[in-house]
Amino acid sequence: METLRTVAVQVASQAADLARTVRDDAVTDGSVGTKSAETDVVTAGDRAAERLVRERLAELRPGEGVLGEEEGGESALDGLRWVVDPIDGTVNYLYGFPWYAVSLAAQVDGRSVAGAVVEPVSGRVWSAALGRGAYLGERRLRVSGAERLDLALVGTGFAYTVDRRREQAATVGKLLAEVRDIRRSGSAALDLCAVAAGWLDGYYERGLNRWDWAAGALIAAEAGAELRLPFPGADDGLGDGTIVCVTPGIGTALKDTLRRFGGA
Secondary structure, three states, rough: HHHHHHHHHHHHHHHHHHHHHHHHHHHHHOOOOOOOOOOOOHHHHHHHHHHHHHHHHHHHOOOOOOEEEEEEEEEOOOOOOEEEEEEEHHHHHHHHHOOOOEEEEEEEOOOOEEEEEOOOOOEEEEEEEOOOOOOOOOEEOOOOOOHHHHHOEEEEOOOOOHHHHHHHHHHHHHHOOOEEEOOOOHHHHHHHHHHOOOOOEEEEOOOOOHHHHHHHHHHHHHOEEEEEOOOOOOOOOOOEEEEEOOOOOHHHHHHHHHHHOOOO
């Protein structure tokens, strides 16, 4: 597990350096754009970072499958595969808002066993290995001790489809009266890490893909968070495809409240 964590940190850090360089070069030459064309910096940065990850994994871990946001890949859950989000928080990346990251996890039979989330701008490196704790750099992480939902800081995110966003906005409007406050940062991986660090007391979102949460969820779990992962077919009233990551002291309260409001 430690070997896999080391590989994840090494490869994600190299991809983070590349993503930052691609964006800095694009800003310099004035070519920053949206994802509407092949030459847009967001597309170029995403694809270049994922390509680097695949190349480095082929060198360090030959023969192991890779599932990535940009190029797809190995979909079977059996055995060991790597799951990569080359830039989690692409809208932030586009605007230069520094809350985005490269996320890389090793999964065995669909379960994350090692992972890293690396922030290109700040240089922060979040990592974990199954049963061996979660770390920000060399500092071991632990979730907050929150025990009251009304004093909790909760993170969330929104889909891009209009109908789903309306539903999510309605839930947020109701939840605001039940918690201290709500944050929307734009990066699921970093929101999960924020729960691990105690910067958030909880986080929920509907509609994530596996690459969004594979590394961050392990980091949060190894820091003591309760996790409800977005696996299909879950029948607990929270809505199919919803992730909930929360410090144990308010886990039941947050999930019950989300159910009362019709899910995430």
